Amino acid sequence: MRTELKRPRGTQDILAPESWRVEQLRRLAFDTARQFGFDPLETPAFEQSAVFLKVGESTDVVQHERYAFTDVGGVSLTLRPEGTAAVARAYVENGLYNAPQPVRLFYWAPMFRRERPQALRYRQHTQFGAEMFGVEDPAADAEVMLLSTRVVSLAGLTDPVIRVNSLGCHQCRPAYRQALVAYYRDREPSICQDCRVRLEQNPLRLLDCKVDVEARAGAPDIADYWCTACRAHLDRLMELVLLAGGIIRRDSRLVRGFDYYSRTVFEVGHPQLGDATALFGGGRYDGLVESLDGPNTPGVGFGIGVERLLSALGGRLPVYSVAGCYVAHQPGYETEAFALAERLRQQGLVCYSDVMGRSLKAQIRDAGRRAGAAVIVGSEAVGPGEVMVRNLATGEQEAMAGDPLAIAAWYNRKFGTNSTAVVR
RNA sequence: GUGGAUGUAGCUCAGUUGGUUAGAGCACCAGGUUGUGGCCCUGGGGGUCGGGGGUUCGAAUCCCCUCAUUCACCCCA
Missing domain, CATH: 3.30.930.10 (Bira Bifunctional Protein; Domain 2)
Structure with a gap:
């Protein structure tokens, strides 16, 4: 760039x-x-x-x-x-x-x-x-x-x-300021360049000089004023x-x-x-x-x-973890997957679906990186109107009705509704 | 504003005394596995070596300038 x-x-x-x-x-x-x-x-x-x-x-x-x-x-x-x-x-x-x-x-x-x-x-x-x-x-x-x-x-x-x-x-404060200035005035030849400037412009800051520590040690304390x-x-x-x-x-x-x-x-x-x-x-x-x-x-x-x-x-504050649900699909089921993802969002889930025209394998790979669960639309292993739901952490999967309410209930049962965790 | 260190792929870094089309790991993408990830294997994309100028037959490599990052001072959150 x-x-x-x-x-x-x-x-x-x-x-x-x-x-x-x-x-x-x-x-x-x-x-x-x-x-x-x-x-x-x-x-x-x-x-x-x-x-x-x-x-x-x-x-x-x-x-x-x-x-x-x-x-x-x-x-x-x-x-x-x-x-x-x-x-x-x-x-x-x-x-x-x-x-x-x-x-x-x-x-x-x-x-x-x-x-x-x-x-x-x-x-x-x-x-x-x-x-x-x-x-x-x-x-x-x-x-x-x-x-x-x-x-x-x-x-x-x-x-x-x-x-x-x-x-x-x-x-x-004026009395203290005066006392401080008087104190440093006596030592002016031995103090650092910065302190000479401070002496003229903002005497109170003489106190946090890190160079002239010994001069500072003997300086008057405002508590006495x-x-x-x-x-x-x-x-x-x-x-x-x-x-x-x-x-x-x-x-x-x-x-x-x-x-x-x-x-x-x-x-x-x-x-x-x-x-x-x-x-x-x-x-x-x-x-x-x-x-x-x-x-x-x-x-x-x-x-x-x-x-x-x-x-x-240093990272101790909890933040939202990578979690949610990925709706993957077999070829030919793009529309169903896209629509189901939106219905799941309406149920309050964090939800992704493929928008890159990827293969099922690539979708599942992507799901594994950003979601907790995958919902697979169009699988031949399930009956009509059903989807496969897969827990990506454990690899377990099962067929269930493709109903957004049922899927959301399944997801919340497995992962909880409040998916925050500490990310380091 | 002052002083020191450092700048090679998205990230972490190699790159020998200057020498052919600049490399690795991770990450990314695609395949190997005809229905589905994390392991393994193969391939791919991606860099005007921060930028400009100079020295040289030839510069990521040497010199100068500049920009940026970083550490300290000043001061502050």
């Missing part, structure tokens, strides 16, 4: 059975979100660029990794790089601040970031995320955390560990999560890439993905709605990387 026709860098085609796993996970996510009282929200795949720009001046995802274009009308548009800003925009634009609070919303949507592809980092990936608006109480933080860990647990991940930190509020309200907020949400059976630990070095976070930030990793790669993350963003021309409204939410979760599960 010519290179200019290939799929764009950093994107992927997802084939079965993985595509079935995606669908399975999506269903699980929707059901779980619904159980927590969240409603699905669909927003456009692109927004006016200002929606994301306003919200992430020093955010790499927004600053350097935007897929932006100008349409013929001269409007600057950006392919959605993350979910929260778009959901907050929809909250404001649809006047949801007038709806009964809190407003609980979730989404399952593609995200686009123009970055260098790497293991489990794509230019288009999918996130399942949820946001709760209108509640400042730490119970909201705890609730979205429980929703997020419930989804990954149900998907088959054992004991997700939430790493949490508080970035403080406008009351207490929290105001009483921020401290109480974190204590309470951790208490609630623990009471609910969640596993949560404070990580003093956890900071996250989006500037809109206030107070709570959290992340869940996975051994298989390595330290640097988060399975999902989230936090609180009390100033975001206001910055998008809405009323001062608190909010908290998370985003789960669907591809990363699937990878961490």
Whole structure:
């Protein structure tokens, strides 16, 4: 294939059975979100660029990794790089601040970031995320955390560990920021190139530098700067999560890439993905709605990387197996076979028939690969109006009346009506 | 954006110091078995050796460029 026709860098085609796993996970996510009282929200795949720009001046995802274009009308548009800003925009634009609070919303949507592809980092990936608006109480933080860990647990991940930190509020964060900058200022000659940039642009991120570990070890801890309200907020949400059976630990070095976070930030990793790669993350963003021309409204939410979760599960999620019924036919019985297959589908069976004009032998061979049973029409070994039914797993076969109801009953007796199984 | 590794059939890979029409296994299709699969046997389709340029009598093999994949950094899901 010519290179200019290939799929764009950093994107992927997802084939079965993985595509079935995606669908399975999506269903699980929707059901779980619904159980927590969240409603699905669909927003456009692109927004006016200002929606994301306003919200992430020093955010790499927004600053350097935007897929932006100008349409013929001269409007600057950006392919959605993350979910929260778009959901907050929809909250404001649809006047949801007038709806009964809190407003609980979730989404399952593609995200686009123009970055260098790497293991489990794509230019288009999918996130399942949820946001709760209108509640400042730490119970909201705890609730979205429980929703997020419930989804990954149900998907088959054992004991997700939430790493949490508080970035403080406008009351207490400035003092900490100042102390941190002062600390690194003294050591500026000895710190790495990246850290010098961080020092100027986003000092909090000095904390997750992997090079200057010793400098980091002695850095001031934000815990010593929290105001009483921020401290109480974190204590309470951790208490609630623990009471609910969640596993949560404070990580003093956890900071996250989006500037809109206030107070709570959290992340869940996975051994298989390595330290640097988060399975999902989230936090609180009390100033975001206001910055998008809405009323001062608190909010908290998370985003789960669907591809990363699937990878961490490594095929443990059950999907539809190869199963169903193949209606094969002797020469001259094409029409009868085709019609019978459709009647069996109306009985709820997964059903195939030959559409390639193949020999009976080739049909049975094909049936063996994709079906559990074969129904043979036109066999001379059966009486008039009868068909041969064959269990392809065992090789047993018998003659029976060619009645769709009877065949469906036979199939369901042998294979069950719910034919899902684990495919590795 | 920076640095390293790798690109031969749908998949996994051979291809010796550059040398005739580029191979294997699996997969696919058809037959061997006159009524029916999974094993075995035979045959078949499928590759401009990622693309472009150069060196050479001759390049999958050597050199340059480019594209893509992959790993690490940055950052994130």
